[in-house]
Amino acid sequence: MDESLIPLKSGSPRHEQISSWIRDQIEQKILGADDQLRSEKQLGQQFSVSRITVRRALQTLESEGLIYKRQGLGSFVQGSRVRPGLVQLTDFVEEMTAAGLRAHSEVLLFEAEQPAKKVMRALGLTDGQKVLRLDRLRFGDGEPIAFDRTWLPAMYARLLDDSDLASETIYTILERDFDIPIKRGRFRIEAVNAPNDVAGHLNIPWGRALLVIERTSYSEKGQPVYFQQRYYRCDRVAYELEVDSGQGTDRNTSLGYPLMQFEPVFKRA
Numbered sequence: 001m002d003e004s005l006i007p008l009k010s011g012s013p014r015h016e017q018i019s020s021w022i023r024d025q026i027e028q029k030i031l032g033a034d035d036q037l038r039s040e041k042q043l044g045q046q047f048s049v050s051r052i053t054v055r056r057a058l059q060t061l062e063s064e065g066l067i068y069k070r071q072g073l074g075s076f077v078q079g080s081r082v083r084p085g086l087v088q089l090t091d092f093v094e095e096m097t098a099a100g101l102r103a104h105s106e107v108l109l110f111e112a113e114q115p116a117k118k119v120m121r122a123l124g125l126t127d128g129q130k131v132l133r134l135d136r137l138r139f140g141d142g143e144p145i146a147f148d149r150t151w152l153p154a155m156y157a158r159l160l161d162d163s164d165l166a167s168e169t170i171y172t173i174l175e176r177d178f179d180i181p182i183k184r185g186r187f188r189i190e191a192v193n194a195p196n197d198v199a200g201h202l203n204i205p206w207g208r209a210l211l212v213i214e215r216t217s218y219s220e221k222g223q224p225v226y227f228q229q230r231y232y233r234c235d236r237v238a239y240e241l242e243v244d245s246g247q248g249t250d251r252n253t254s255l256g257y258p259l260m261q262f263e264p265v266f267k268r269a
């Protein structure tokens with residue numbers, strides 16, 4: 001593997017650029033089956049990033065079946081590609097890009113407020129603690145697709161003061177600028193009738209059915225980073241899932257089939 005310093009570009013998460021570079025090394029046969037990758041410390045020096053960022057890049061490659069780890073030895077190139085068994089966490093821009101749509105956002109509200117009980121429970125807050133509330137209208141190819149309402153505790157909210165939240169996601173800003181990757185998410189998905197204010201922003205009649213996704217996102221240390229409600233227009237998005245019993249798996253198992261993919265499918269206007 002090339003050991004010279006490799007500069008990273010601005011505008012995309014550093015861990016994605018690192019995993020992409022290593023992936024190219026594997027696909028171009030520069031790294032072969034069972035070749036050992038450089039250590040996390042060495043890769044961090046090579047890309048001028050923290051070990052946390054390197055670790056996340058390696059976790060991506062491991063989930064794709066491109067590398068494997070040996071306890072105490074490091075990471076190695078997988079001999080044959082294994083289908084991933086993880087559902088990946090993605091943000092709005094990544095979803096739009098995957099769908100071939102141009103994403104942008106409009107910030108409607110950015111201010112502190114006293115949170116409702118539901119928000120306090122999700123973020124693990126106590127009475128009297130205020131949060132930052134961020135409302136954004138989300139567009140795909142210039143058409144409103146979703147409305148986001150996000151709440152952040154003060155310790156994370158202050159990191160966003162000088163950020164361009166109209167063009168960048170919280171996910172990207174925290175990862176790139178502060179080395180705070182989002183490692184886990186808890187989701188709830190249900191159909192609701194559109195609240196009056198949300199309906200107005202999405203250019204739909206009041207009371208029309210919307211798909212709302214509630215998400216609590218957690219840091220690597222398990223701390224709640226933000227709680228979000230995203231309202232999707234049902235005429236513009238649906239969710240598809242794929243399950244796979246896996247080779248050699250007993251189809252009669254009471255555990256059911258592993259969830260391989262769960263992703264939004266966007267419809268053009």
